[in-house]
Amino acid sequence: MAFASNLTALGDAMPWVAEQLKAQSGGKVDLRVFEPGKMIPALGVFDAVSEGKVEAGYTWMGYEIGKVPASALFGAVPFGMEPWEYAAWFYFGGGKELLAEVYKPHNIHPIFCGTISPEAAGWFRFEITSLDQIKGLKFRAAGLGGKIWQKLGASVTLLPGGELFQALEKGVLDGTEFSLPTVDEQLGFYKIAKFYYLPGWHQPSTSQYLYVNKKAWDSINKETQALIETTCTAAVTMAIAKAEALQGPMLSKFEKEGVKLVRWSDEILAAFKKATEEVMAEESAKDALFKKVYDSQKAFQAAHQPWRKYGFLPR
Amino acid sequence: MAFASNLTALGDAMPWVAEQLKAQSGGKVDLRVFEPGKMIPALGVFDAVSEGKVEAGYTWMGYEIGKVPASALFGAVPFGMEPWEYAAWFYFGGGKELLAEVYKPHNIHPIFCGTISPEAAGWFRFEITSLDQIKGLKFRAAGLGGKIWQKLGASVTLLPGGELFQALEKGVLDGTEFSLPTVDEQLGFYKIAKFYYLPGWHQPSTSQYLYVNKKAWDSINKETQALIETTCTAAVTMAIAKAEALQGPMLSKFEKEGVKLVRWSDEILAAFKKATEEVMAEESAKDALFKKVYDSQKAFQAAHQPWRKYGFLPR
Known part of the structure; x- marks a missing residue:
């Protein structure tokens, strides 16, 4: 796994899948879960599965952005979809088919196996009331989000x-986002x-996948394939539910600890x-497959928008 | 089944479950799906499963509100939880345990097996701009929602x-909600x-369950039990995703047909x-178990509220 099993909703979906597979098959399907670094390096899942060094691995999609730019769009997208919207696009808006296209050349059969609530935007040592303060701000951010902070003038590092x-304590950073x-x-x-900014516009959902080596996948029977796919689909429910269940009480705890919750200004x-x-x-200009996937997501979001606007009670 | 398999996301989750069970077990687990009325009456699932006339049935929870008042709270609750919030409460907020308590006396093992996006509030032949217009309004509504319309003075029927x-065409009704x-x-x-009101405050999520007769459930092996439970959990993902995927384009279609979409005034x-x-x-005053379940849901919603407020980008 690319992350530890003690990370709520992010790291505990795959151990749950392994347990369910065992229970459903009477122990015959026994997927063994190793903590990051125990078998392969945390960020080495893509390479190890692609080269067949391991049969399968569980990871956040996008760590391989340098080799597969479009992968980022299946992991987390700034101003992208919420978890349930992402699942809607994935299963019923063409996402699954695009994913297969993106990973085919890399000998990987990827299975959607968990997605979680928005990240928070970050922790800051002081209040951010104007855009000017972002210029030169020492901030930790990852991936596409980091590029966007840089565009606004922040000094971005990835620790x-x-x-x-x-x-953060020593002032090497003015702020950081994490999860x-x-x-x-x-x-x-x-x-x-003491200043916690929300919402995490850079990551409205975060999606995980089970990567299976293509040759290993083709070697198992259809029943076991169906069992693994369906159990991962169930893990999507569990990850959504668990992440949503726990964030409200945690924000209340932070407030009790003297943290100020702040919504970004319009x-x-x-x-x-x-x-x-x-x-x-x-x-999109740099990579045709990135453009193809991003265009599909934007079109889906545009078509979904009237429902977002009218369908729900105020939050 | 209590509803036809052609009803999107509502009726097609169970046929999907049956198909997946077959695929995963190589045909050994063969749940057969009958359209409403083909084997038992649409609203007779609770009685038939409880009495052991059939081993299992799929239904909207709440049709048995007369016999089991708390059942309504597992089906749909006015100003209640959105589908993913409901799943959060069900799996991680005590819902599943309360459900077992509610159904134990009725010899039913209920399995959560699908939940869908909010209903719309209803179709009206004219615009509703003030509360006064609700008095005497001829409106079709079901369940708890119907009681609330009545409280505001509407003349409610359940066709x-x-x-x-x-x-609606003949003016027997001024308006109707359906799904x-x-x-x-x-x-x-x-x-x-030509006036379509949203959001459907009376039903922010609608949840379906597979009812299994307790004796039949106890007679199958643990592997098959796990297979059915996990596949139903996967059906929750699929129902959420399918319902969300399709509503935006449908609202746009209605607008093209000359329908005016209207958000209720504050x-x-x-x-x-x-x-x-x-x-x-x-x-709650009438039934202790209703009160117990409703209090649990309200407490969960209150704890969740800071996250609803801060966690998400504006819709």
Whole structure:
């Protein structure tokens, strides 16, 4: 696995899948789960499965953005879809077919196997009230989100999770984003940064996949294939449900700890959105498959919009 | 089944489950699906499963509200939870355990097996701009929603789906609610009622269950039990995804057909909410188990609220 099994909803979906497979098959289908680094490096899942060094691995899609640019769009997209909207696009809007196309040349059969609630936008040591403050801001961000912060003038670094607390405490960073409130809590940021910004426009959903080596996949029988696919589909329900169940109480806990929850101003959100459009246009120009997938997602979101607007009670 | 398999996301989840069970077991687990009325009456699933006349049935939970008042709260709740929030409460907020408690005396093992997007609030032959217009309004509504309309002075009738088009056309009804936009479209209301009100405050999610007779459930082996439970969990993903995927384009179609989409005014929504609180207090006073389940849901919603408020981009 690319992340530890103790990370709520992100890391515990795959152990759940393994357990269900065992229970359903009377122990015959026994997918063994290894913590990151125990068998292969955390970020090495794509390579190891692609080359057949392991038969399967579980990962956030997008770590291989350097080799497969379109992969990022199946992992998390700035101003993209919420988890249930992503599932809607994936199963009924052409996503699954596009995914197969993207991974075929890499000998990987990817199975959608978990998606979770929006990330938070980040922890800051001080309040951000104007766009000017973003220029030169020392901020940790990853992937496409990082490029967008840079476009607005931030000084972006990508430190790993384990180094963030200290960097924030010492002022090496003015702020950092990491994950869901429940995961952020596990890293302790609320003790040293008292402004928590939401929503996480850079990652409205985060999706995980089971990568199976193509040859290994073709070698197992149809019943077991169906069992694995269906159980991963069930894991999508469980990840959505678990992530949603826990974030409200966690925000209340942060408030009790003296953290101020802040919604981005409309002005700043609009600036993030404009910068997102520029970055996504640049990425689309560089890679035809990225453009094809992104266009499909944008078309789906546009068609869905009237329902977003009219269908729901106010949040 | 309590509803036809041609009803999108509502009726097609169970046939999907049957198909997956067959594929995963190599045909050994063969759940046979019958259209409403073919084996037992559409509204007779609870009785037939409870008495052991059939081993299992698929239904909207709540049709047995007269015998099991708390059942309504597992089917659809006015100002209740959205589908993913309902799944969060069900799996991680105590819902599943409460459900087992509610159905144990009736010899039914219920399995959560699908939940779908909010209903629309209804079709009207004219615009509703003030609360006064609701007094005496001839409206078709079901269940708890119907009681709330009545509280506001509407003259509520419960006609079956097949009679609604004609009643609306002839002016026997001023308006009607039925289901999701995609299902409403199948009944043709948009041809004769040009005002479509949203959101459907009375039914923010609609949940379906596979009822299995307790004795039949206990007689099958643990592997098959796990297979059925997990496949139903996967059906929750599929129903959420399918219902979300299709509603946006349907609203656009209605607009092209000359329908005006209208969001309830804040004033009218507030009146529905107040009437809901009165009706739910009355129902809670009448039945201890209803109160226990409703209190659990309200506590979950209150704890979740900070996340609803801060966690998401504007819709």
